[in-house]
Amino acid sequence: MKKRTLLWLILALVIFGGGAWIAQETNLFLSPGAKQLAYLKEHEEEIKEFVKSLDHKVESVQIDWDETMWEKVGNGTSKGGGNVVIVGGGFNNIEGSTWQVIFEIEDGRVAFDTMMQGGPLRVGGRIFD
Numbered sequence: 001m002k003k004r005t006l007l008w009l010i011l012a013l014v015i016f017g018g019g020a021w022i023a024q025e026t027n028l029f030l031s032p033g034a035k036q037l038a039y040l041k042e043h044e045e046e047i048k049e050f051v052k053s054l055d056h057k058v059e060s061v062q063i064d065w066d067e068t069m070w071e072k073v074g075n076g077t078s079k080g081g082g083n084v085v086i087v088g089g090g091f092n093n094i095e096g097s098t099w100q101v102i103f104e105i106e107d108g109r110v111a112f113d114t115m116m117q118g119g120p121l122r123v124g125g126r127i128f129d
Contacts, residue, residue: 033070036085036110040103041065043112047087051099055121055128061099063089070105085110086118096124 030038040047048061067088075081088100100118104111121128 032108036070036105037065037068039110039112040068040085040087046112047101047115050101050115051089051091051121054099054117057128058091058121060093061089061091062093063087082106088118091121091128094123097128098122 044063047063051061052058065087069086071084071086073081073084083105084102085105086100086102088098090097091099099121102114102116102118104114106114
């Protein structure tokens, strides 16, 4: 009897533990937006390097993850242009500095190779020069 109970306990632990591991590895409990944000955070350094490449005077980049936005893009057709995620922040630790980069979302995933500048670098609303 004890052997059978022990076997069931081990089986339950394997099933529960395996299920929890799979859920964690595949982020089953996260929304699509949360998964996309987590993916972008994994590529934080590449985003910073891209922003630095926009102007040789940019020495440091600060990302404000709380300002991340998801938008539907229009292209003049009834279908629309798709969805994008916009990441932004500041640079050189200058108060009032801003930048934005845009990524297309394809099949629910961030298409990292579509990263593009979302507008000019700005300080206090004026274009950075």
